[in-house]
Amino acid sequence: AYDAHSGSYSVKYNNNSLSSAGNWLFTRCFNLQGGETYKVSYWYKASAWGTNHTIYLAYSDAIDLDNLNFFDTLSNIYNTSYIEQTATFTPDSSGVYYIGFGFFSPYSSNFVDIDDIEISWLPSIDVEMLEVVYPVTDCNINQSNVVVKAKNNGTLPISNIPLKYQVNGSSNIIGEIYNSTVLPGDTFTFTFSHLEDFSAYNQNITYSMRCWADMPNDLYNINDNNFKFAKQNFQPAQIAKKLNKFMKEIING
Numbered sequence: 001a002y003d004a005h006s007g008s009y010s011v012k013y014n015n016n017s018l019s020s021a022g023n024w025l026f027t028r029c030f031n032l033q034g035g036e037t038y039k040v041s042y043w044y045k046a047s048a049w050g051t052n053h054t055i056y057l058a059y060s061d062a063i064d065l066d067n068l069n070f071f072d073t074l075s076n077i078y079n080t081s082y083i084e085q086t087a088t089f090t091p092d093s094s095g096v097y098y099i100g101f102g103f104f105s106p107y108s109s110n111f112v113d114i115d116d117i118e119i120s121w122l123p124s125i126d127v128e129m130l131e132v133v134y135p136v137t138d139c140n141i142n143q144s145n146v147v148v149k150a151k152n153n154g155t156l157p158i159s160n161i162p163l164k165y166q167v168n169g170s171s172n173i174i175g176e177i178y179n180s181t182v183l184p185g186d187t188f189t190f191t192f193s194h195l196e197d198f199s200a201y202n203q204n205i206t207y208s209m210r211c212w213a214d215m216p217n218d219l220y221n222i223n224d225n226n227f228k229f230a231k232q233n234f235q236p237a238q239i240a241k242k243l244n245k246f247m248k249e250i251i252n253g
Contacts, residue, residue, distance in 0.1 A: 056102035
């Protein structure tokens with residue numbers, strides 16, 4: 001069908017004008033792990049305002065309408081512009097599963113479209129290193145503390161998070177612990193207590209930073225690291241003295 005959210009095509013459910021009706025769309029099969037959480041997201045819209053469509057989400061180990069595990073119901077679909085919907089489910093046991101989208105509408109000649117369906121694993125433990133906040137490019141900041149920002153992308157609260165960094169690929173890796181509890185979806189900022197020397201002694205120097213989270217049982221490693229280049233501009237002492245004198249003259253008139 002046309003009228004896609006992205007690309008050229010969408011899935012279109014077309015009801016008739018004589019009676020209430022419904023139908024099901026199933027994905028291909030997926031090998032899922034029992035006890036793990038999975039997220040289903042998709043975009044949806046009605047073709048006209050005033051039609052009360054409903055979309056059900058369910059999973060099953062077979063394409064069988066009598067063996068469905070329902071985990072989301074989206075009712076009162078009136079919007080004519082695309083809106084994103086997300087839902088999660090956790091199968092009890094490992095195996096092959098299908099995800100079903102059930103459509104129901106009272107008698108109507110209008111349509112409902114869904115598009116951009118995504119099914120993803122939500123790890124129970126997942127720390128993402130978002131940003132190296134400090135150091136930044138500056139004029140010879142000398143010794144300073146490294147500051148990082150991270151996020152708990154997992155489904156469980158976490159604490160005692162090991163955080164590490166290295167400068168210019170050095171074998172001297174600095175590691176410290178963030179002790180507070182971080183709830184799922186929350187971010188946190190951490191300042192290392194170790195003082196790092198970022199001096200520019202006689203020329204401009206660019207420092208390469210690698211910071212990462214080293215949380216035990218974090219199996220989703222692709223987002224653990226963050227990299228940053230911070231340039232420290234050399235400022236000769238005589239220039240600094242002249243600049244300080246000039247600033248004092250401006251301030252004092």
